[in-house]
Amino acid sequence: xxxTLPPQQPQSESxxxxxxxxxASAEVFKRLHPAQYLSRFLAKGYRxxxxxxxxxxxVLINVGSISTSNGSSLVRxxxxxxxxxxxxxxxxxxxxxxxxxxxVPNVDLPALCSPNFKPGPPGDEAQTISNWLNDLMxxxxxxxxxxxxxxxGKAVWALYIDVVCINYDGNAFDxxxxxxxxxxxxxxxxxxxxxxxxxxxxxxxxxxxxxxxGRIPLSCSFGIFDSTxxxxxxxxxxTPLLPTTLTIALDEHNQACLIRQEGLGGTKxxxxxxxxxxxxxxxxxxxxLLRGILEVSSI
Numbered sequence: 001x002x003x004t005l006p007p008q009q010p011q012s013e014s015x016x017x018x019x020x021x022x023x024a025s026a027e028v029f030k031r032l033h034p035a036q037y038l039s040r041f042l043a044k045g046y047r048x049x050x051x052x053x054x055x056x057x058x059v060l061i062n063v064g065s066i067s068t069s070n071g072s073s074l075v076r077x078x079x080x081x082x083x084x085x086x087x088x089x090x091x092x093x094x095x096x097x098x099x100x101x102x103x104v105p106n107v108d109l110p111a112l113c114s115p116n117f118k119p120g121p122p123g124d125e126a127q128t129i130s131n132w133l134n135d136l137m138x139x140x141x142x143x144x145x146x147x148x149x150x151x152x153g154k155a156v157w158a159l160y161i162d163v164v165c166i167n168y169d170g171n172a173f174d175x176x177x178x179x180x181x182x183x184x185x186x187x188x189x190x191x192x193x194x195x196x197x198x199x200x201x202x203x204x205x206x207x208x209x210x211x212x213x214g215r216i217p218l219s220c221s222f223g224i225f226d227s228t229x230x231x232x233x234x235x236x237x238x239t240p241l242l243p244t245t246l247t248i249a250l251d252e253h254n255q256a257c258l259i260r261q262e263g264l265g266g267t268k269x270x271x272x273x274x275x276x277x278x279x280x281x282x283x284x285x286x287x288x289l290l291r292g293i294l295e296v297s298s299i
Contacts, residue, residue: 035226035241042229049078049235056233056286061178061297063186071187071211073297075179078235079169084161084179086187090150090201091158101148101156105133107163107176114168116236129173132260133163133180136249140215140257143184147212151194155201159187170236173247177219178290185298187211217257218290219249220283224263230275232282246276248283252291 030037030048041048051057057078066072069085091102109126111119122130137143148157161183163176191207194200223234223242234242244263251257261272270278 034237038238038241039226042225047231047235048237053229054232054282059178059290059293061182061293063182063297070189071183071185073179073182073186075175075182077171077175077178077233079167080171080175081166082163082172082175082179083166084163084176084183086183087160087162088187088189089158089160090155090192090203093149093153093156097145098153099149100145102158103134103137103143103145103148103161104158105137105161105163105180106130107133107165107172109165109168109172113165114236116168125172129176132173132258133176136177136217136219136258137180140217140249140251142181142214142216144212144214150192150201155192155194157189157192168236170234170239171221174219174221174233177217177249178294181216181218182294182297184211184213185216185294215251215255215257217249217251218287219247219258220279220286221245221247222279222282224275230278232286246279248279250283250287254284254287 038048042053045053047053047055049057057080058076060074060076062074064072065074066083066085070088071086073084075082075084093100107126107129108122109117109129111117117123117125143159148159150156161180163179165172165175188208188210190203190205191209192201192203195202220232221234222245223231223238224244224246225231225238225242227244230246231238231242234245242263245261247258247260248256249258259276261276
């Protein structure tokens, strides 16, 4: 019996097969050698997600989507999505601070948002972000606690600020801060008065008013890769490869509310002070854009 050659594959199928093989090889290289993979992109002026080196991800803000809360927001920063809901309750003030209400922020990074997180109690990253968020709001006096008093020593408002990550792709802190600030601007509290005779607080069903807010900080985070590249808004893929990080938060007047740096500091040929200056300039521009988006979302 004469031998026959197998039928020749159409050119399109061959090209598709080659393309699939190439994509698979790139994915394997990405997993096995993440630093080299990122380095090759950066050497050509791009990030692994297609951004130029100093580009930020797109941001979307939606407010008022949770009807059961007093204020809410949804923020998408690239593929990182945060939902913030704020619930207000009447509480008795602490004996040592009868003229102050309560502000209780909490950030949750559940296992459903990323394989990086495990089921169970809040992990270290979620607790750290919650603490950073609380410190930022306190140092900025974002919510003057004296404005939450209904009746001194008798009744105050307690604001429970819950931020939940729906999808995680890095830079959770910046996304959480933006979600909280958007939700705070959306809060409406019922008019409340304390009845001395009945020893209870009566809230109006119709009269509502917005929160009295102080400084509204917005944050921008960076990472330094290979002591060479200053990368704004790092993704979850980039974050483990960045031994040095920098976060700057500015208020409406571009006054610093937070400057936090972890790691070595500078880059090759640049001091830590110069890198901070570059980060500050980029933060001013970014925060200006974010405030514009905040204003539009509130209309």
